[in-house]
Amino acid sequence: MSEVAADRQSMEVDIVCVGFGPATGGFLITLSRAMQDPALQPHLQSKAMPGMPLQVVCYERADDIGFGVSGVVTRARGIRASFHDLEPGEIPMAHDVSHEKVVWLKDPIGASRRPGGVKGLDAAMASLRLLGKGGPHAVELPYIPDFMKKDDGLLLSIGQFNQWVGSLLMSSGLVQIWPGMPVAEPLVDDDRVVGVRLLDQGTDLRGDPTEAYMPGMDVRAALTVVGDGPVGPVGRKLDEHFGMPEDHHQRDWAVGMKMVVDLPTDCPLEPGTVFHTIGYPEPEIFGFFYVYPGNVASLGIFVPSWFDSPVRTSYRYLQHWMLHPYVWRYLEGGTLRSWGAKTLQESGRRGEPHLVGDGYARIGEGSGSTNVLTGSGVDEAWTTGVQLAEGVIELLKQDKPFTRANLEAAYVQRRRESWVERGARIAEKARDGFQKGFLAGFIGMGLSGLSRGRINISGPAKRPYEPVPSLQQYYDGKLQVDEIERIRQAAAAAGTSLHDALMEAAGWPAISYDGKLLISHQDALLLGGKVQAPAGYPDHVVFLYPSVCEACETKLCIEICSGEAITPGEGGVPQFDREKCIHCGACFWSCTQPREDDPERTVLEFGAGAGGLHSAEN
Amino acid sequence: MSAGFHIAVCGSLVPDPLQTLEPVDTPAGPGLKSEMMLPAVLDPWAAHALYEAAHLAKNTGDSKVWLVSLGPKARLQQLMMNIAQKVPFELVALDGPAGGFSDAYEVAAALAGAVEKIDGLDRPRLLLFGGRSSASRDAGVTLQMVGERLGITDQFLAVDKLTVQDDGSLRVLERVEGGVYQASVCEGPPAVLAWSTGELPEPPNNPQVGMQNMRAIMPALQQAQPAAVSAAGITYRNVEVPRQRRDTKIVKDVPAEEIAREIVEWLRS
Numbered sequence: 026m027s028e029v030a031a032d033r034q035s036m037e038v039d040i041v042c043v044g045f046g047p048a049t050g051g052f053l054i055t056l057s058r059a060m061q062d063p064a065l066q067p068h069l070q071s072k073a074m075p076g077m078p079l080q081v082v083c084y085e086r087a088d089d090i091g092f093g094v095s096g097v098v099t100r101a102r103g104i105r106a107s108f109h110d111l112e113p114g115e116i117p118m119a120h121d122v123s124h125e126k127v128v129w130l131k132d133p134i135g136a137s138r139r140p141g142g143v144k145g146l147d148a149a150m151a152s153l154r155l156l157g158k159g160g161p162h163a164v165e166l167p168y169i170p171d172f173m174k175k176d177d178g179l180l181l182s183i184g185q186f187n188q189w190v191g192s193l194l195m196s197s198g199l200v201q202i203w204p205g206m207p208v209a210e211p212l213v214d215d216d217r218v219v220g221v222r223l224l225d226q227g228t229d230l231r232g233d234p235t236e237a238y239m240p241g242m243d244v245r246a247a248l249t250v251v252g253d254g255p256v257g258p259v260g261r262k263l264d265e266h267f268g269m270p271e272d273h274h275q276r277d278w279a280v281g282m283k284m285v286v287d288l289p290t291d292c293p294l295e296p297g298t299v300f301h302t303i304g305y306p307e308p309e310i311f312g313f314f315y316v317y318p319g320n321v322a323s324l325g326i327f328v329p330s331w332f333d334s335p336v337r338t339s340y341r342y343l344q345h346w347m348l349h350p351y352v353w354r355y356l357e358g359g360t361l362r363s364w365g366a367k368t369l370q371e372s373g374r375r376g377e378p379h380l381v382g383d384g385y386a387r388i389g390e391g392s393g394s395t396n397v398l399t400g401s402g403v404d405e406a407w408t409t410g411v412q413l414a415e416g417v418i419e420l421l422k423q424d425k426p427f428t429r430a431n432l433e434a435a436y437v438q439r440r441r442e443s444w445v446e447r448g449a450r451i452a453e454k455a456r457d458g459f460q461k462g463f464l465a466g467f468i469g470m471g472l473s474g475l476s477r478g479r480i481n482i483s484g485p486a487k488r489p490y491e492p493v494p495s496l497q498q499y500y501d502g503k504l505q506v507d508e509i510e511r512i513r514q515a516a517a518a519a520g521t522s523l524h525d526a527l528m529e530a531a532g533w534p535a536i537s538y539d540g541k542l543l544i545s546h547q548d549a550l551l552l553g554g555k556v557q558a559p560a561g562y563p564d565h566v567v568f569l570y571p572s573v574c575e576a577c578e579t580k581l582c583i584e585i586c587s588g589e590a591i592t593p594g595e596g597g598v599p600q601f602d603r604e605k606c607i608h609c610g611a612c613f614w615s616c617t618q619p620r621e622d623d624p625e626r627t628v629l630e631f632g633a634g635a636g637g638l639h640s641a642e643n
Numbered sequence: 644m645s646a647g648f649h650i651a652v653c654g655s656l657v658p659d660p661l662q663t664l665e666p667v668d669t670p671a672g673p674g675l676k677s678e679m680m681l682p683a684v685l686d687p688w689a690a691h692a693l694y695e696a697a698h699l700a701k702n703t704g705d706s707k708v709w710l711v712s713l714g715p716k717a718r719l720q721q722l723m724m725n726i727a728q729k730v731p732f733e734l735v736a737l738d739g740p741a742g743g744f745s746d747a748y749e750v751a752a753a754l755a756g757a758v759e760k761i762d763g764l765d766r767p768r769l770l771l772f773g774g775r776s777s778a779s780r781d782a783g784v785t786l787q788m789v790g791e792r793l794g795i796t797d798q799f800l801a802v803d804k805l806t807v808q809d810d811g812s813l814r815v816l817e818r819v820e821g822g823v824y825q826a827s828v829c830e831g832p833p834a835v836l837a838w839s840t841g842e843l844p845e846p847p848n849n850p851q852v853g854m855q856n857m858r859a860i861m862p863a864l865q866q867a868q869p870a871a872v873s874a875a876g877i878t879y880r881n882v883e884v885p886r887q888r889r890d891t892k893i894v895k896d897v898p899a900e901e902i903a904r905e906i907v908e909w910l911r912s
Binding site for chain 1: 659661662663677679680681682717720721723724725728844847848849850851853854857861862864865
């Protein structure tokens with residue numbers, strides 16, 4: 026490979042950013058405004074290209090800056106601080122929150138797994154129904170705790186928000202954003218990050234060069250800003266190199282799967298309506314429903330890593346959630362516009378990596394900024410980007426280098442003194458109770474929120490794979506061992522996942538497709554996700570130790586895969602089809618097989634890859 | 644050739660073909676639902692023209708490529724993020740509609756005017772490139788009219804291959820019906836070449852090309868002149884996008900003959 030290495034090009038800039046999401050948006054908006062300030066311009070000059078303004082580039086994996094993200098409800102505290110006179114109408118699909126509800130969903134079909142505590146909650150909620158509304162199968166809670174409220178906030182399509190921010194940045198002409206350009210890894214020189222290496226192009230699926238081979242360029246920079254999200258390869262490689270701070274770990278995850286829907290014309294919901302659901306299809310699965318202007322809604326579910334089903338699936342549960350009578354009365358007759366999924370890093374502050382080091386800084390969700398109590402991440406991510414930009418401007422004004430100590434003082438200190446940190450500390454143990462079960466988690470969150478973090482149901486966090494039982498254990502009392510085995514063999518012969526057959530055997534009704542909203546998983550992928558995988562890139566999901574996968578009985582990677590891109594393979598090793606992958610990353614944290622040398626990591630490698638969703642409405 | 648080509652590629656954005664398109668009536672005439680929210684790509688016909696132009700310029704010394712784009716300025720900005728890393732070019736931006744319902748005659752007038760104003764363009768060396776069906780709702784008339792306005796009489800309107808011969812003449816293969824090509828030779832530029840698909844794959848992203856392009860693209864966008872292009876005088880009786888029907892079925896190890904038989908059956912149904 027020496028000849029190939031010699032062909033690798035290199036480029037010098039001042040600041041290179043990895044990933045374009047809300048955090049990087051906040052960073053670049055703040056920095057580009059400073060670059061337009063005549064008083065600051067003398068300080069914001071390029072050292073990489075003398076005589077030019079600061080050279081700032083951002084590389085994003087997705088094919089467009091608005092692809093592959095999610096709808097949110099946010100208090101928008103940090104976003105409004107950046108845009109003082111923000112009118113939601115400026116951003117497509119945005120709207121002020123007008124109504125907010127939290128709804129307990131009962132199980133209308135009797136298939137949901139409801140241990141005694143949850144049945145007790147069902148009964149307690151039934152008594153509350155006297156006070157509220159919801160119909161026979163749901164209870165609209167009469168009270169929303171302050172820590173959960175977002176009734177002064179904004180509904181956003183993050184795809185559209187990113188496009189809007191991107192157009193503001195591009196019109197400034199001061200920063201460059203390049204979608205469709207995955208970053209493979211950080212360049213680390215003697216524990217100093219000196220830039221990034223872009224992903225090789227013109228390879229086969231194994232990464233071997235073809236005739237069209239073009240080695241990924243090295244982009245060298247005095248500062249590397251890492252905002253590549255919860256499963257970004259650069260952030261994770263930094264964690265592998267530098268380790269995590271003591272007692273910090275990333276063990277809590279969720280995958281959010283959602284649809285954007287044209288609601289039926291007679292749908293009574295007004296723009297700005299928000300409701301959150303708990304209780305169904307399984308108690309561990311939360312739902313959300315946001316109504317945008319134009320009779321369009323963003324809706325979906327979160328499936329967390331502490332939902333210990335060995336056939337954890339998002340798509341099938343999303344359909345059952347949509348069909349719940351409380352939700353379906355608004356959706357029946359609607360049409361799918363868009364579909365997608367993404368991983369959420371739910372460890373919050375406890376998952377915070379080293380925020381800075383020589384030559385680099387971490388911002389956004391991958392930096393542990395998500396508030397896991399309030400369920401808010403976008404605004405916090407944005408704010409960490411703003412804080413880093415303010416710190417960077419301060420260092421540039423003082424002509425100080427981007428060392429760990431300087432970045433600690435200029436960025437981390439700002440973050441520690443901000444509302445982001447205060448909220449994160451309150452939330453730090455809020456979800457610990459879920460390690461003990463849904464009811465403990467539900468009560469624990471309430472205690473943490475109401476006591477502002479002083480009272481928690483705390484405890485050690487298990488690694489995601491640790492609580493996953495065998496199929497026999499999970500379906501004990503519902504399915505016989507021989508029936509499970511029969512289904513397993515049939516699925517293996519058909520090359521399909523197990524969850525549909527097992528769920529139906531356990532009482533979940535088959536989904537009757539309507540061709541508009543209730544459609545097959547593959548149709549959702551193609552009609553809603555519009556997934557693309559450009560040629561010339563290697564597979565980004567790799568099964569590192571085939572013998573381990575062969576022996577793995579669970580193969581949760583197949584069940585959780587949001588795009589059915591991972592399927593049973595010959596010889597027992599799953600096979601990966603990158604043309605169906607939406608880069609949600611759920612396989613990465615759902616793998617149940619730890620590495621022998623590092624129990625925090627598993628044998629499924631999720632690396633840098635190209636393509637993914639092509640919908641900008643998510 | 645003692646001097647290279649000056650290649651002006653006419654090309655602009657279209658909605659990402661993967662999006663769901665829904666015609667709607669707007670005060671300005673027909674449009675697409677949520678058009679400003681739709682992700683955009685370079686019109687695939689024009690994209691082939693641009694890649695062919697860059698390839699030709701690279702292999703012919705002293706050549707230069709301009710991309711002449713008519714579209715809403717904000718959307719052209721986004722388009723540039725997607726294509727500026729592909730090949731070197733200089734942008735000539737016109738701020739106007741690119742919604743697919745403009746009058747091809749007016750579009751051609753705006754593009755021709757922009758080409759005429761390109762600083763440093765040597766008209767005797769001009770090759771006017773574009774997509775064969777671009778900006779014309781597949782009628783294939785726009786580039787022809789641009790060429791006429793520029794006084795270029797050598798026009799090739801379904802090009803798949805261009806060869807510069809040793810004597811400087813241009814050998815052009817044009818796609819005609821029946822899967823055959825029409826071969827033509829002209830003395831050299833100026834000429835109009837409206838491309839079908841060409842022969843080149845989409846180039847990989849090259850960050851250095853992007854950095855180099857973007858230094859000139861941003862000033863070009865900021866200086867984009869408004870283009871008075873409309874569909875005034877045109878009445879659309881009906882607007883619809885091609886119907887799509889999908890049936891998904893996942894199968895393994897099915898013989899090609901069986902797949903072909905099923906497809907024929909499906910089409911007949």
